[in-house]
Amino acid sequence: METTLGLDNFPSPAELLSKYEAWKGLSPEASKIAFHDYRDMGKTPRYYQINAINSAVEAIAKGQQRLLLVMATGTGKTFTAFQLIWRLWKSGAKKRILFLADRNVLVDQTMVNDFRPFTGAMAKLSTHAKTIERADGTRESLTLAIDKKRRINAAYEIYLGLYQALTGPQEHQKIFKELSPDFFDLIIIDECHRGSAAEDSAWREILEHFSTATQIGMTATPKETEYASNMDYFGQPMYTYSLKEGISDGFLAPYKVIRSHIDRDVEGYRPTPGQLDREGNEVEDRQYNIKDFDRTLVLDDRTKLVARRVTQFLKESGDRMQKTIVFCVDQEHAARMRQALINENADLVAKDHRYVMRITGGDKDGLNELPNFIDPESDYPVIVTTSRLLSTGVDAQTCRxxxxxxxIGSMTEFKQIVGRGTRVHQDSGKKFFTLIDFRGATNHFSDPEFDGDPVQIYVPPDDGTMTPPKDGTDTASTVDDDETGPETLPAMPPDTPGTNGPIRKIYVDGVGATILKERVEYLDADGKLITESLQDFTRKHLTRRFATLDDFLRRWNA
Incomplete structure (x- = not known):
């Protein structure tokens, strides 16, 4: 029924609350948890963060024990986790909380930045004392919860730690078993795609020990394979905010893709009779292809060509100081790529040797420079080579x-790598980034599972220039029918010491390598290739949205 209400006839706040609780299915006790306020951090949570937090808090208030939140890289999962913990902790619903991650840098930066309001009640599950620089430039010593005898101090309420610090293959390393199974009320697992999905993973072991705790998995890329499933453990996502939504809303940086095809990758390589390697041994006579390059067979000229092409792009862009990550096959390949990039950029390396650095699990100097690389205020390092260490959990805000x-055989890993560049950084003017692909990894863009598409397609002219013009007056092309790209392999193990030992590589010099062709891709919002000029494409979509110039000007002025 529609009626006119007098001012005295509006429902009272108590009546509205009662109606809201009934609509949400919340008991009076549950509503006290669900309605507890946020912590004022000087910034308002974004709408999707509010949606994610509210959905999770309401579900926990109703008694749900396992939840999955899916949020694209760069959308503030850590800030979301803080507000979620704050509301549950302050409302009294959860008294002891564990935040699990798999990278030291992620735990350390979380403690001194987003989680700083927990200081006094918070400690790190580690025995290694450390002083960390905060976002405002001040330095802070971390509070530790494990002593030198590996005993856990149970006096804190908020614990952060690495799953590696809590467990191991030997029974005496499973330090988490010192705590009773009901010690924690809430466990949040950051980047949960990396471990907890697999039934035999270390994270799963910890989660099952504390099975009475409410467990929340957070990831940008939920893993669903024949062998591992986040959703099997946590259930369907409670809330999802995708890469495509983030780009559309303007919270994440769009990107363009340059695909570079090297002749040796496309045609393969077969040694000439009697071809010797760098050590003077004859190279086995067979056809080598992209699956072999830099894994079992090293063509030094190919490495130099990639370094030269990357340097050319930086020079043509007009900014050789833009932060760059080069993902390599393994640590040894990352070391060779670093050397090749140093030789191509000798002028800037002479000014500061940190212009090019290798940052891998086995490189102490590089790991020491990781905080500087991700610090927007630090100029160096500029270019870093890595294999898998920087593919996830590293907040490189200014990476362009x-x-x-x-x-890259894994869609999960591919999304994580793309996510290294999706953060918008207003202070430095970063509003988009570029992805250069030498191995056909960007074939994942055509996979239905990928939810965030590159924004443009551009075909470089024959004069060899690497960078597309800024005014968008380029021509475009559809993908050639035979251009399927190289076959992808299963994901390699992380670049930490393995159990199978290093693979012996064959080094061959003087073979040569050239770029056969390059293509810069621009896609529309539906992931379809744009086959018209960028000007025509823009004109069509502007006129679809604004009927007249006056309509456009009114919106612009508003």
Whole structure:
């Protein structure tokens, strides 16, 4: 019924609350948890963060024990986790909380930045004392919850730690078993795609020990394979905010893709009779292809060509100081790529040797420079080579160029690598980034599972220039029918010491390598290739949205 209400006839706040609780299915006790306020951090949570937090808090208030939140890289999962913990902790619903991650840098930066309001009640599950620089430049010592005898101090309420610090293959390393199974009320697992999905993973072991706790998995890329499933453990996502939504809303940086095809990758390589390697041994006579390059067979000229092409792009862009990550096959390949990039950029390396650095699990100097690389205020390092260490959990806000020179078989890993560049950084003017692909990894864009598409397609002219013009007056092309790209391999293990030992590589010099062709891709919002000029494409979509110039000007002025 529609009626006119007098001012005295409006429902009272108590009546509205009662109606809201009934609509949400909340008991009076549950509503006290669900309605507890946010912590004022000087910034308002974004709408999707509010949606994610509210959905999770309401579900927990109703008694749900396992939840999955899916949020694209760069959309503030850590800030979301803080507000979620704050509301549950302050409302009294959860008294002891564990935040699990798999990278030291992520835990340390979380403690001194987003989680700083927990100081006094918070400690790190570690025995290694450390002083960390905060976002405002001040330094802070971390509070530790494990003593030298590996005993856990149970006096704190908020614990952060690495799953590696809590467990191991030997029974005496499973330090988490010192705590009773009901010690924690809430466990949040950051980047949960990396471990907890697999039934035999270390994270799963910890989660099952504390099975009475409410467990929340957070990831940008939920893993669903024949062998591992986040959703099997946590259930369907409680809330999802995708890469495509983030780009559309303007919270994440769009990107363009340059695909570079090297002749040796496309045609393969077969040694000439009697061809010797660098050590003077004859190279086995067979056809080598992209699956072999830099894994079992090293063509030094190919490495130099990639370094030269990346340097050319930086020079043509007009900014050789833009932060760049080059993903390589393994640590040894990352070391060779670093050397090749140093030789191509000798002038800037002479000014500061940190212009090019290798940052891998086995490189102490590089790991020491990781905080400087992700610090927007630090100029150096500029270019870093890595294999898998930087593919996830590293907040490189000012990264403007990502180079892929290894095959990526995992969609999860591919999304994580793309996510290294999606953060918008207003202070430095970063509003988009570029991805250069030498291995066909960007074939994942055509996979239905990928939810965030590159924004443009551009065909470079024959004069060899690397960078598309800024005014968008380029021509475009559809993908050639035979251009399927190289076959992808299963994901390689992380670049930490393995159990199978290093693979012996064959080094061959003087073979040569050239770029056969390059294509810069621009896609529309539906992931379809744009086959018209960028000007025509823009004109069509502007006129679809604004009927007249006056309509456009009114919106612009508003």
């Amino acid at each position: 160029l990502i180079v892929i020179d290894r095959e």
